[in-house]
Amino acid sequence: MALTSKITSGRTCLVTGGAGGLGKSIALALLEEGAKVVVSDFSESLLDSVAAEFQPKESVLLLPADVADAGAVESLISKAVHHFGRLDVLVNCAGIFDRFEPVGDINQDLWSKVLSVNVTGPYLLSKAAVNHFLSRSATDASIINIGSLASEHGWCGGAAYTTSKHAIKGLTKSTAAFYRNKGIRCNLVMPGGMNTDIVANVANTQGLDPEGSKMLDAVVEALDTPISDTKEVANLVAFLASTRSSALTGAVIKADHGITTLI
Structure with missing residues (x-):
């Protein structure tokens, strides 16, 4: 039987953090591939400002x-x-960055x-x-973290952000294991550097910690780290949202142009 041209046709997807950055690219990719999409974001004004883009x-x-x-x-x-x-797919994309502070410096409110x-x-x-x-x-329900x-x-981040992203890997593995025989898949996408505003949307207004930023800059310079277009990662998420990825659960997929193979 021939595959349909649109891989998420007939699927209803929820994308959090969907009004900007990677979340918006994911929502647009899912729509382009035929899905019905619930676009959620913390900011109602931001949702209003991008509403015309979702068709x-x-x-x-x-x-x-x-x-x-x-x-x-x-x-x-x-x-x-x-x-x-109904709902078929959840994409957990909403997230915030910290100030790139180590555990000895970060305050508990930001943590x-x-x-x-x-x-x-x-x-x-x-x-x-x-x-x-x-x-x-x-x-064949799908959760993509x-x-x-x-x-x-x-x-790649301060103590709070790094801890949170390690935790998401654990949540993915646990969800995949417990529901593997119950029609629910769960996979993790790990993007590398992207052209998003996550660092600009730091959890407070004080900007990044200079020492932490130096460490990241040193790694980026040493590895000549490429910056991905969010559409590249969004296309991967659309595949994971579709039934064409039905064999994948508990997968950890790096979308970083192979940079971490050098480490």
Whole structure:
């Protein structure tokens, strides 16, 4: 039987952090591949500012939500299911950066904020999505977590960000193991450097720690690190969201142009 030209046709996908950066590219890629997409972001004004980019309108639902708030997450999943009738795919893309500070310097408020968005958020969303998938006896539901090279390395972020991205790898592995025979897949994408604004959207307004930045700059210079276009990573996520990737679960996929093979 011939494959359809659009790999996510008939799939309903939820993308968090979908109003900017990688999240927006993922949402647009899924739409282009025929999916119905719920685009969620913390910022309602940002959602409004990019609304015209998501077409066709009948295939898109824009919903603001705080992913670290359990009630907001339950409402988000409920509205998505009510609007489109079901959910097939969750993409946990929402995330914030820290100041690149080591553990001896980072303050607890910033630590807590980064962990709440980057770890508690995906936990809450995955829990709600998994329970929906089980309730409708899904046969090929997919959760895609967006990690980072910081999911395995210590030079890509400060203590809070690095810890949070290591945690997402663990959540991915656990989810894949427990639900492997229950119609739910879970995979992790680890992008390298990208042309996004995550560093600009640091969790406070003080900018990056200069010592931490020096370490990253040294690695980037030594490895001549390429910068990926977000569309490259988005196309990978679209594949993982489709049934064509049905054999993949618990996979950790580096989208870094092979840079970490040099380390």
